[in-house]
Amino acid sequence: xxxxxxxxxxxxxxxxxxxxxxxxxxxxxxxxxxxxxxxxxxxxxxxxxxxxxxxxxxxxxxxxxxxxxxxxxxxxxxxxxxxxxxxxxxxxxxxxxxxxxxxxxxx
Numbered sequence: 001x002x003x004x005x006x007x008x009x010x011x012x013x014x015x016x017x018x019x020x021x022x023x024x025x026x027x028x029x030x031x032x033x034x035x036x037x038x039x040x041x042x043x044x045x046x047x048x049x050x051x052x053x054x055x056x057x058x059x060x061x062x063x064x065x066x067x068x069x070x071x072x073x074x075x076x077x078x079x080x081x082x083x084x085x086x087x088x089x090x091x092x093x094x095x096x097x098x099x100x101x102x103x104x105x106x107x
Contacts (some may be wrong), residue, residue, distance in 0.1 A: 002061045011105060027106045033087075033088045034087040034088060034089050035087075035091060036087075037065075037070070037086040037087055038084045038085060038086035038087065038090065038091040039066040039068075039084075039090050039093075039104055040069070040075070041063055041065075041070060041086065042082050042083065042084040042091045042092055042093040042104065043093045043102055043103075043104055044055075044063045045059050045060070045063055045073065045075075045082045045084070045093070046080075046081070046082040046094065046095060047093075047101055047102045048062060048092035048104035049075070049077075050080050050081065050095035050101075051100060051101045051102060053093070053096075056075060058073040062072070068086055068087060069086070070084060070085070071084040071085040071086055072084070073085075079094070080094060080095035080096075081093065081094040081095070081105075082102075091104060091105070092104070092105040094103065
């Protein structure tokens with residue numbers, strides 16, 4: 001019985017070590033994730049509003065996703081910009097013209 005518990009403990013420790021090594025090797029991609037939902041929503045809302053010319057309620061209904069909660073959306077209609085806060089990060093997109101549409105502001 002003691003031997004089985006020791007083997008189970010070593011197996012569990014090995015799995016934890018493998019998971020930690022995988023996280024360490026994938027850290028650049030994993031650390032970029034929190035900015036993605038806000039950036040996606042800011043860019044899509046900006047394009048919907050200022051490129052397609054839809055109304056704000058239409059765009060919010062079209063873009064709404066339920067996987068990641070969005071904390072805040074700010075619309076600057078005169079400056080043609082949208083700012084979205086999600087997962088503790090804030091991202092903005094602005095309309096630059098008919099050829100390029102909306103672009104994300106650099107971090």
